[in-house]
Every structure is written in C-alpha cells, then in structure tokens.
Amino acid sequence: MADNTESEPQSGHSAPQAVAVLDEQLGAACASAYRVAFSALSPAIELATSFPYVHTSTPTNLQCLNECIKVSNRADAQIVRHIFQVFEKPTFVHKDRFGVVDATPEVIAAETGMSTYKVRQLRDVGSILQTLPLCSDQFDQGLVSLSVIRAVTSKLSNSAAQVCLAVDAALAPRLATLSPNAAAKEVSDLLIEIAPDEEDKAHVRASEKRCVSRPVKTANGMAKFWINMPAEQALALDSVLNELAHSAIRNGDCRTYPQLRADLLAEIMVKVMSEGFATETTCGEPFVIPPMKISVTIPFEVLARANPDWDPHPNSADGVLGDDVSMDEGEIKVLDDLEHVILGPVTINDVVYGPGASVPQYPAPAPIEREDAEASASPCGRIESAWLEGYGAIPPALAILLSAGGTWQRIVTDTLTGQPLDIGRERYRPPAAIETAVKRRDRFCQGPRCGRPTGRFEMDHVIEWQDGGPTSVRNLMLLCHRCHSLKTRKLARLVTVYSDGTRVWQIGSARSVESPRRPFRRRYSPPDDEDPPPF
Structure with missing residues (x-):
C-alpha cells in the first residue's frame, strides 16, 4: 500500500523557511553579479579618461x-x-x-x-x-x-x-x-x-x-504640455491653427508661423477665461463656466523694480563672480543646530523611540557648511522670486507685466525666511486664512518624491489630529490626493521633520529625504558706510 503522507523537506527547514533561504541566496548572487559587472567598467573608464585617449x-x-x-x-x-x-x-x-x-x-x-x-x-x-x-x-x-x-x-x-x-x-x-x-x-x-x-x-x-497634460515647467519662464487625442480631433485643431496663422501672415503680422500658432491658441483660451464658457455634456445637463483667474504672487522687492529710482537687491551671481567681493564682509543669518521631532515610533540601533523623542543617532541631512556663529559672508544674497500659480517661479520682468490690473491681496512675509506672517484682513475665516498661508508657503506637494506643482491639493496634519496635532500653519502641509492617500493608509510614513523644513519619509524599507523647495534666504547686510534699510 502506498504511503500518502507528505514527507518533510530533507534539509530540515519548513517550506517557507526553505523559500526564504533560497530567496536570500538568489538575491545575494544577483547583487554580487551586478557588482562584478560594475567593477568591470573601471578599466574602460580609466582608458577613456586617460590623456592619450584625447588623441x-x-x-x-x-x-x-x-x-x-x-x-x-x-x-x-x-x-x-x-x-x-x-x-x-x-x-x-x-x-x-x-x-x-x-x-x-x-x-x-x-x-x-x-x-x-x-x-x-x-x-x-x-x-x-x-x-x-x-x-x-x-x-x-x-x-x-x-x-x-x-x-x-x-x-x-x-x-x-x-x-x-x-x-x-x-x-x-x-x-x-x-x-x-x-x-x-x-x-x-x-x-x-x-x-x-x-x-x-x-x-x-x-x-x-484621450487627455491634455498639465503644464510642464521649462527654462526661462516657458512651459509645455502634450495632447493625446483621436486623429480627427488633432487634425481639426491643426487645421484651425494653420488657417489662423496663415491669415495673420497674409495681413502683415510680423510674427513667425510657429509663434502665431502658439499665440492664437493662447488667445482663444484667454478669451474663454475672461468671458466664461457654455457647453453641452454627453450624459448630463449643460453647464456654464464663469470667468476664471490665475493667481500671481509678486514680492514687493520684485514689483519695486518697475520704479526707476529703486536700488534693487544685489545679484548673488555678480558677487560670486566678482573679484572685489570679499567673503568676510557683512553677516549671514546662522541657523541654530537642526532640531527634529519624531512623529511616530521609529527603531534606531535596536532602540524604539516614541513621539516627541529626540534621536541624535538618526542621520541628519547634509550639514550646512559654516565656520561659526560669528562668521561673516558675502553681502550678496538671494531675492525671492515671483510665483505663477500652477507653474512656479517666473522672471521679474514677466511678473511686473502680469501685475498690471487684477485684484490684489496683501501677504506680509518674513524678510529672512519668506514665511507668511500675515495674510491680511480680506479673509476673515481662520481656516481659509490658514489654508492660504500653507499654500503660499509650500506651493508644491510635500509628499515623498512627488513635488507636483498643480493638481488636486489637500491639507494634511503633520502630527495627526487624533494624536494631538493642532490645525496651524506649522502643523499643516500640502499633499496631492495620491500622497495624502498613501499617508492615510500608512503606506508612506512621515518619520522626522527638521527645523529647516526637511522631511524624512519611510516608504517600504527605504527612506526618502525631501528638502523644502524654498530654502532659507540669506540676509543682505550693506557695508558700514551705508544706512540700513528702513525695515
């Protein structure tokens, strides 16, 4: 009679253990093979970078x-x-x-x-x-x-x-x-x-x-996007732009054909924004889109450049490249040693640290190069750039051009850090004011390896509300819908927040260090023979 009982693995390991051992061995062998292949490139690199190879x-x-x-x-x-x-x-x-x-x-x-x-x-x-x-x-x-x-x-x-x-x-x-x-x-x-x-x-x-992508920022205040649509729709759009551009050229327009296609398409969209738009739906009721607007944030020091008597902030590039700028002039605001708070349990060196614990063993971001608290630096620093909502930083001249007309809202920010301090009295409801300040500060999704500048943004508590976190500008951050969903479901865990805004996320077995997109600004200190600015 045959024995139908299952035999135990001969190695003495259970089946899951045997699979785990095999997985570990295969992983080590594969990683070792890749390291060998990487090392094998060294001789070729040495030959290609040697002096005789130039000839x-x-x-x-x-x-x-x-x-x-x-x-x-x-x-x-x-x-x-x-x-x-x-x-x-x-x-x-x-x-x-x-x-x-x-x-x-x-x-x-x-x-x-x-x-x-x-x-x-x-x-x-x-x-x-x-x-x-x-x-x-x-x-x-x-x-x-x-x-x-x-x-x-x-x-x-x-x-x-x-x-x-x-x-x-x-x-x-x-x-x-x-x-x-x-x-x-x-x-x-x-x-x-x-x-x-x-x-x-x-x-x-x-x-x-079919879709139209969101704008992708390129250099020099430009942007691009791509369109994926059926061929007949694409040809219809191309035919309209083609006829408009050629008609403009026949009537003496001095712009080039590619420039006209871009400008005329933008002109159509601007007309929709200013006048609104009514359309039908394929499976619903007709709807009307009212006139829309785009927000442009323009710091005072950028707007003041339109005044011919304004003495602008020095260009930091000129200071770096100039021979007459000494690094021992002026002062620099030196940040205190970075302190961080732990937002959730984390194990380091086999020790579990809970919320609020200080963990000096945790690897900090790259250290700030400085001499000491008394050190001085070049008087040449950075200015805060103007900001176009949904795009990002724009050149000063374009910002001044866009500032003509429109509805203005006062936002007072700290001169050194650029953080919003007072959003004015136009918005009296505290939640709306806090949301405006957080959007003004973050501008991008703060999620791990994301940084989306546009899309559906949501306010998220750094320290969760149920864990005692307040609803404040300091304890809120901007997340896109996906990153917020990952954090809510604990698939991405915010482990550490440093005083300079750097965040450390835990995703699976990896950690992602996210630096703030708007770093601390350097203070401009004029030479001793000049009067300090009146603020």
Missing part, C-alpha cells in the same frame, strides 16, 4: 561608443525586468473600504532615485515585453535601445497578446536597424495589416484615454 581618431571613438551603448542597453533591460517583477507581487498594495492603493511606484522611486512617472513607464514596458519574446531577446543582448523598445510597446499597449506575437515575429528581424520614430511607424503599419478589426477595437479603447 584618438573619430572612428575609434565611435567604436567605443557603440560598445558602451550595448552595455547600457543590457543594463536597461535588466532594470525593466526587475521593476516588472516588483509590480507583479502585491507587497505594497493596500485594500480597504475606500478602494485599492498601490504604493509600489513610490517604493521603487525611493529605492532608486527615479521619478514615479518613469517607474510606471518602465512597468508598462516590462508588461508588454512579455508578449514580445524576440524583441525582448534583442533588448537583453544590448542590440536595441530602451527608447526603441518604448516606441514599440507604446503602440501595442491596447493590443491583444496574439497580435503582439504576430507583430513581434514580423518586426524583430529589422528592429536593430530602426530609430524610435521608424519603429513606431512600422508597428502602426503592422497592426493595420495583421489585425484590422482588432485595430478598430484598439482605437476605441485608446480614444478613451
């Missing part, structure tokens, strides 16, 4: 560049694989009566230093690569770059697995010779040839994801 020919440089790109491509393939594997396990998924929240992007971002947006992008790439074995193999060999793979996978995001396999077989033989744009076009053509009916369904699914 190498262009073909030699191109040959080395190709080999280096292969190494980079292979590393990118492994990064995509590891990110996909982390998402496959529900380690950081939280379910409650409010819904499901996945903190995996924030955990990976805290561990690696990548943005959560890029983490999600690479997750999507890894997911679709599961249905592209041939292209994935070329990626693993370093023959194809991540940009090409992303171009391919983005086109296949709404396609069925069997369609992806057919595209993979047709595309793989020439994928290594294609640029990202050529690869994307090739996939688009293949989808129509291989599965025209499926492509119609994919178009319907894709059109459901």
Whole structure:
C-alpha cells in the first residue's frame, strides 16, 4: 500500500523557511553579479579618461561608443525586468473600504532615485515585453535601445497578446536597424495589416484615454504640455491653427508661423477665461463656466523694480563672480543646530523611540557648511522670486507685466525666511486664512518624491489630529490626493521633520529625504558706510 503522507523537506527547514533561504541566496548572487559587472567598467573608464585617449581618431571613438551603448542597453533591460517583477507581487498594495492603493511606484522611486512617472513607464514596458519574446531577446543582448523598445510597446499597449506575437515575429528581424520614430511607424503599419478589426477595437479603447497634460515647467519662464487625442480631433485643431496663422501672415503680422500658432491658441483660451464658457455634456445637463483667474504672487522687492529710482537687491551671481567681493564682509543669518521631532515610533540601533523623542543617532541631512556663529559672508544674497500659480517661479520682468490690473491681496512675509506672517484682513475665516498661508508657503506637494506643482491639493496634519496635532500653519502641509492617500493608509510614513523644513519619509524599507523647495534666504547686510534699510 502506498504511503500518502507528505514527507518533510530533507534539509530540515519548513517550506517557507526553505523559500526564504533560497530567496536570500538568489538575491545575494544577483547583487554580487551586478557588482562584478560594475567593477568591470573601471578599466574602460580609466582608458577613456586617460590623456592619450584625447588623441584618438573619430572612428575609434565611435567604436567605443557603440560598445558602451550595448552595455547600457543590457543594463536597461535588466532594470525593466526587475521593476516588472516588483509590480507583479502585491507587497505594497493596500485594500480597504475606500478602494485599492498601490504604493509600489513610490517604493521603487525611493529605492532608486527615479521619478514615479518613469517607474510606471518602465512597468508598462516590462508588461508588454512579455508578449514580445524576440524583441525582448534583442533588448537583453544590448542590440536595441530602451527608447526603441518604448516606441514599440507604446503602440501595442491596447493590443491583444496574439497580435503582439504576430507583430513581434514580423518586426524583430529589422528592429536593430530602426530609430524610435521608424519603429513606431512600422508597428502602426503592422497592426493595420495583421489585425484590422482588432485595430478598430484598439482605437476605441485608446480614444478613451484621450487627455491634455498639465503644464510642464521649462527654462526661462516657458512651459509645455502634450495632447493625446483621436486623429480627427488633432487634425481639426491643426487645421484651425494653420488657417489662423496663415491669415495673420497674409495681413502683415510680423510674427513667425510657429509663434502665431502658439499665440492664437493662447488667445482663444484667454478669451474663454475672461468671458466664461457654455457647453453641452454627453450624459448630463449643460453647464456654464464663469470667468476664471490665475493667481500671481509678486514680492514687493520684485514689483519695486518697475520704479526707476529703486536700488534693487544685489545679484548673488555678480558677487560670486566678482573679484572685489570679499567673503568676510557683512553677516549671514546662522541657523541654530537642526532640531527634529519624531512623529511616530521609529527603531534606531535596536532602540524604539516614541513621539516627541529626540534621536541624535538618526542621520541628519547634509550639514550646512559654516565656520561659526560669528562668521561673516558675502553681502550678496538671494531675492525671492515671483510665483505663477500652477507653474512656479517666473522672471521679474514677466511678473511686473502680469501685475498690471487684477485684484490684489496683501501677504506680509518674513524678510529672512519668506514665511507668511500675515495674510491680511480680506479673509476673515481662520481656516481659509490658514489654508492660504500653507499654500503660499509650500506651493508644491510635500509628499515623498512627488513635488507636483498643480493638481488636486489637500491639507494634511503633520502630527495627526487624533494624536494631538493642532490645525496651524506649522502643523499643516500640502499633499496631492495620491500622497495624502498613501499617508492615510500608512503606506508612506512621515518619520522626522527638521527645523529647516526637511522631511524624512519611510516608504517600504527605504527612506526618502525631501528638502523644502524654498530654502532659507540669506540676509543682505550693506557695508558700514551705508544706512540700513528702513525695515
């Protein structure tokens, strides 16, 4: 008679213990292999940075560049694989009566230093690569770059697995010779040839994801955004802008064609803002949007630059570059030693510290370089920049231009720190005043590795209300809806807040140090022969 009883593992470990041991061994072996690969780059780096390499020919440089790109491509393939594997396990998924929240992007971002947006992008790439074995193999060999793979996978995001396999077989033989744009076009053509009916369904699914992004800040007071919409809508928008721009040029407008397209689109939107807008809904009642406004915060020292007699604050760059500026002139406000408070239990060196405890062993942010409390510094400091809501800092000239007209609200701030002290008497309800002050101070989402400048913001207590935290400017911070949800569900825990505003978040096993976006300002002290400013 056969014995149906299950036998114990021969190693003496239970099944979960054996799995844990194997997992630890595999992790150590994989990490060791990567460290070896990293060290193997050292000889190539030493050769490439040596003096004789300066005299190498262009073909030699191109040959080395190709080999280096292969190494980079292979590393990118492994990064995509590891990110996909982390998402496959529900380690950081939280379910409650409010819904499901996945903190995996924030955990990976805290561990690696990548943005959560890029983490999600690479997750999507890894997911679709599961249905592209041939292209994935070329990626693993370093023959194809991540940009090409992303171009391919983005086109296949709404396609069925069997369609992806057919595209993979047709595309793989020439994928290594294609640029990202050529690869994307090739996939688009293949989808129509291989599965025209499926492509119609994919178009319907894709059109459901039509959107216009929020503005992305670029340099010099500029911004950009992208539009994802069905082709017929995009062509209609393009045709209107094209006709408007050409009509303006025919009537003698001196602006260029690209400038006119941008200006005329903005003019249409500004007209909607100033006059309002009425529209129909597809599944609801008609609605009317009243005229809107955008807030611009302009410090007095910026606005005063419009006065020709105003002696502006010195430019700190001029002081750094000037030969006649001595570092022993003037004074600098020296911050006291950073003190921090513990907002929740934290274990350091096997000791558990509770709320309110002082933990000198906890690693502080990078120390402030200074000599001592009596040290002096350059009289050249920073000025506070003007601020456009939903965008960020803007140049002084643009701020002065935007200040013409409009509705003004007085906000008095501390000269040294820029913190709001008095929001005026226009807003008499205390909660509204506190909210205005917090928004004026933070401006960005203060969540871990987030920093969104726009979107749905919510007020969050640093020390929770149920734990005795007051509703005050000091105990409130600005969080976007997602970061607030992560904190509420304990997926991201605020561990430490330093006196300079730096926050330490605990996300999974990693800690993310978030520095304030508006650092303490340096005080300007005029030379002894000048009178002090009248404030």
